[in-house]
Amino acid sequence: MSALGSSPARPLLMGVLVPVLAIGIWQTIASAHLVAPYVLPPPVAVLARFRSELDGGTFWSDVLASLTRALAGFAIGAPAGIAFGLLLGLSRLAGRLVGPIFLAYRQVALFAWVPLLSMWFGGGEAGKVAFIAMAAFAPATVNSWRAAGAVPAPYRELSRALTLGRLDHLRLIALPSALPGILTGLRTALIYAWLATVGAELFLDIAPGLGGRLNEGRDKFEVDLMIVALTVLATLGLGFSQLAAAAERRSIRWRKR
Amino acid sequence: MTHAPRAALEIDRVGKVFNVAGRRVEALRDISFSVRTGEFVAIVGASGCGKSTLLRLILGLDTEYEGEVRLDGRLIERPGLDRGVVFQDHRLLPWLTAEGNVAAALRRSGLPKAEQRRLVAQHLELVGLAKFAGAWPAQLSGGMSQPVAIARALVNRPRFLLLDEPLGALDALTRLRLQDELARIVRHEGTTALLVTHDVDEAVFLADRIIVLQPDPGRIARIVEVDLDGQRDRSAPAFLRLRDEILDTLGVRHPPPAIATATATAA
Secondary structure (H helix, E strand, O other): OOOOOOOOHHHHHHHHHHHHHHHHHHHHHHHOOOOOOOOOOOHHHHHHHHHHHHHOOOHHHHHHHHHHHHHHHHHHHHHHHHHHHHHHHHOHHHHHHHHHHHHHHHOOOHHHHHHHHHHHHOOOHHHHHHHHHHHHHHHHHHHHHHHHHOOOHHHHHHHHHOOOOHHHHHHHHHHHHHHHHHHHHHHHHHHHHHHHHHHHHHHOOOOOOHHHHHHHHHHOOOHHHHHHHHHHHHHHHHHHHHHHHHHHHHHOOOOOO | OOOOOOEEEEEEEEEEEEEEOOEEEEEEEEEEEEEEOOOEEEEEOOOOOOHHHHHHHHHOOOOOOEEEEEEOOEEOOOOOOOEEEEOOOOOOOOOOOHHHHHHHOOOOOOOOHHHHHHHHHHHHHHOOOHHHOOOOHHHOOHHHHHHHHHHHHHOOOOOEEEEEOOOOOOOHHHHHHHHHHHHHHHHHHOOEEEEEEOOHHHHHHHOOEEEEEEOOOEEEEEEEEOOOOOOOOOOOHHHHHHHHHHHHHOOOOOOOOOHHHHHHHHO
16 A cells, blocks of 8 residues: 555554653543542553553453454344345345335334344343344445446446356456455444444443443442553454455455555 | 558538527538548647537537538448557556557457457557556656557557558657658558648648648648658658648748737638
8 A cells, every 4th residue: 555554653653642642641630639539540550450460360361352242243243234235235125125114223223123133132142142133234235336336337338248148247246346345344344343342241241341340440449440441452453454454455456555 | 452442431411509608609501522441631720710619520529510520421320340449648547557558458359368368569669659558647748648548549450541640649759750650651551540630741741631620610722642752851842832821721830820810811
């Protein structure tokens, strides 16, 4: 790719600048006793809590539980969304029949489904995974739908000039041309799945997981634990999105490098 | 060729009207000419004279028009493998290699796989790009992409090679080189060729006959036989005379008039 965003040293330095500054201010506030430590513990205390979580507690199994849930939901929702989106984009009939319903579904906030899903699937593992799958489903659908419906006219014309049959048109023209969009959908679905994982863990039954630790922090009034959990959530989310973007770049090998 | 040349393609009183935002725009009016088997015919005209529209009708991409376009006496109803096309943008599929792009044209040929592979290799060889069979289009320059597109158009051994300003997007040097290439390739394949271009030199260099179109609406201004005794020397007096004659027909005086009088000439 181009120089944009890939030149290593300076952008990284600038990206780190603000967090470092924020931690500095945070430490100053804590040192000056401006806020009670049980409301905002100092950075050092949070770091200590992080260490003790890593050494002793259930932290690793919590992280693993959340990751497993996210990936399970993603593995169900994303492929289903891609299949559904391709159907909507490639078949004009399906697009007309089902498209409006899907658009209506998109108008309902994801969390509004929590009560219904917990009734159908329970508040346990099945309900959580169903919720995450639903979160991954929507962006996978939207992106595949748009991509499959937007095969450039010159390529469609070429397909006609070569008298390609329906299957060849799909294989040689429509699907490859939709691939970048599908991959964008997958990447977005992965991020949504991770966001929904915390949601499911917060709003459905308590179970091992980072969301559960957040609840625990609130119940026991342990702000340090909450900050640790939030930081880990953010870091893993960032990792997910970087990983997905890298996979996206690599899988389209015909692009100019 | 043992049989006498006959009209293989007949354009018979063809007219085409577009509806652009509720307005009637006449693109072609009363176009009639025919192309004999083995002939190389060029259609020249300024942009907007409907020459690409005409090519789309012959391709069978557009069947809503007045008059008739007949191929061997039969009305054209849809695209077919008897007509290979090269567009101005090379239109190679970026996700297929050069080889894959040429092979895509053979999907409907019904030929056995081995024969298809042989034809693909043979045609990449013909356009001089055998070494780049495995290259992605993004790795090819414009001067290399268009020959691949020509190979794709020829791989089915079509009766007609339709060329829609195939060299129009290339730089001048590459264009000259590919004109030589195109002449060689068409001669080698013995295809009947129909070239749409706005480059008069290109038309005189390549064609046996030149149909000169004028715009608004697109209609035939003249049909010019290119009789240069097989000598296509771009700087020979006969070549230049013919070129200037056509430019005159197109309303472009040669040498070009001073800029001050240009508006008067255009009106």
